[in-house]
Amino acid sequence: MVQDQLSRVFAALADPTRRDLVARLAQGDATVGALAAPYDVSVQAVSKHIKVLTDAGLVSQTRDAQRRPCHLEAQVLDLTTKWIERYRRQAEERYERLDAVLAEAQSTSQSTRRTRNQGAVS
Amino acid sequence: MVQDQLSRVFAALADPTRRDLVARLAQGDATVGALAAPYDVSVQAVSKHIKVLTDAGLVSQTRDAQRRPCHLEAQVLDLTTKWIERYRRQAEERYERLDAVLAEAQSTSQSTRRTRNQGAVS
């Protein structure tokens, strides 16, 4: 898996089971066994999911006797929101500019010229 | 592909090429050919990526002669941020509560016995 962290985080969250694990870890740390209990899959399968999450940096594991309590590294979630917000905002701004241009074009073609950059239409 | 939209969106964004396509579409609509040009892969490969993005609802395509201009549906990005924010906030609140509890425990008694944590803490 030679991939950037952002890709690993998105990929990790693309699986419903793993999203569910994240949701449960948001409520508190838990051991692998406890996390696996509600699912109809082997503990090994859940262990693999946890590995994907840890490789993405979303989860860390400590040690408590035989147990490996899992802990959600919530700040890593921000990597994705930061990326997304950047482009969502960019697209939004572009729409506003486009709307302004359209409004401008309409006002000039229909009547006397108006000043630039009238407010954006919603 | 029998999967919920949230999974499809996360999976779509898990690929660096597709994230790059999204980034470029955030700056304006573009045809498949124009999108493919900068990459060292076939147009077909990019067309497939676009299909993944459209299946996730992130991109829509119209028709202009032979061309299929792609348009970013930026609001779909919010699906992911909404999901993430929910759990990031939940985890954050839990930390605040935990901090409060710890502060309380420290101020009242120094010899608090720690019980084993088998399942999820609530």
Add this chain to the structure above:
DNA sequence: CGCCTTATCAACTAACTGGTTGACAACTGT
């Protein structure tokens, strides 16, 4: 009309994923 451009479809391949089972490592507790 034929030809070129643009994009998708179809079939194939190599790599990856998510699951399984079995072995075993790490540690507890009597």
Add this chain to the structure above:
DNA sequence: ACAGTTGTCAACCAGTTAGTTGATAAGGCG
């Protein structure tokens, strides 16, 4: 020291994915 608990590793399998090439559809243009 030994049995039991907890979790990971290894090997395997079936399904998916990201790429390829070749064929074809859809439409403008000389």
